[in-house]
Amino acid sequence: MRITYNLIFILAALGSLFILGCSPADAPFPIMEASRVQPRIVASISGIYPKGFEIGDKIGVFPVYYNSEGEPGILGNDAYPLHIPFTYNGRIWLADADKALYLEDVPVDVYAYWPYCLVDEATDPQTFPFDLSGDQNEREVDFLWAKAENISGKYNTAGLIFQHVLSRVEINLYYEDPQEVPELKLKNTYTQAYIDLSTGMATFHRNIQEDIRPKWLSGISGDKQFSYEAIIVPQQLTKDTPFLSVRYEGETMYFVLPEDMLFEPQYNYVFNIVIGTAKENESVRRITPQAVIKVVGVGKYRE
Template structure:
């Protein structure tokens, strides 16, 4: 009898240790997610098939929200992948009886810190997506969302994402002395910017690496007159080489100062003439949040 009693205790302990994996809960206990892109775009229109978002979820203690941690949360960096019109999580996430805070970010990564996660925009943002491998522009476009105090009665968790870096759009305009059409082989570079930063997942704030070295970013082409790039938020206080347009072997270089603001799109119109020394710049208005 004593031997059977010991065996029974061992079995019960084993079952308790594996409760998370063996407990069967009704489907309505599993969380569902609706991911809302800032302007229905992670690339040009919306999140694409196969895009992955990272999810962190914390559980309240009564009315007190729990702090977000690198581990030990209700959910720790679970990937949600877009397939069809639905987001499927790498494992089922179940509701708690308490309220919860839900954090989402894109693109998916493996964080080593919650408040100082290293991040960098791509130096070549003209590279295109190849299967699950994001193109340089998409991989640089950090998005963040948070939904506070959600409860199971809401059924679906809606996450409204926002751009957290800065976007620069360069538009080429033919000057009076520029002959012919704009070529289809122009290349536009952004000089003198720091591409490295840290991310605070609790707030979604992206902070330039204070010790980061300046580098050059190759933009991606939208059409013969429009080029764009994602930039870490920062201020260029001193006048220095800024934008370079290479057209048919001729380099048009502009020196200037600039302030890349977080979550905003900046548009610069560059008027180029036959003389590469004659480059005029016009700064357009800023677009917030949902970039077009």
């Protein structure tokens, strides 16, 4: 039975950036230089996951100018789009000194994402690459996207309300007896995402499937319960696909999906695995007779 939980991911605005001008020594026309305005980035995250930006967090920003007829430009039409990193110092967002964006009367739309990725300048922002494979304890793997419209020198505040574009999986392991911290892996999932930064939609590379080591959340050696989370590309997996592997008493057990599952963007999927008992729902398909995988909750991140 699938129980739906309302997991609320509130994305709110917080923080500021307002920088005027540069030194007179650098500017042949001081009066004009003094009027140069950078975007005032207003962006933050609140809610249960994640709880907010931290000092040193960096977002990537793509500005796209309006045309002479006052119509918005299209992100991806330029061969070498301007890609500006902004770093949070705990109070405001600061652009890298060598990539500042100065606003004029011509408005721009601002497309932003987190975490910032250093990519080739010719990378198409409509197929922005993001890898989810390997150990997710070692790096940021969630991907957030936001857009602010009609920003100019006169109206320079870019209010960025970030959204999740990937899927989240939560895994809870239950044992009858105390255990060492188990080794857990996600199997048979597509791990290379392509993000269309013009829309905030994610697709996957069909030829790349690699293991994912989920991020540890709770449980230490000697406990009976351990929790993990993983971020995956939105995709569909079929019933009986080996989805999880767990090392238990020197053996590797593979757990299959009990049904066809569509992992959708912005959704959270909760799995419970009970090891050492067969008291769970006997209709659930599994490879190891003494291990059960059960879907206990699917909930959407909501503002």
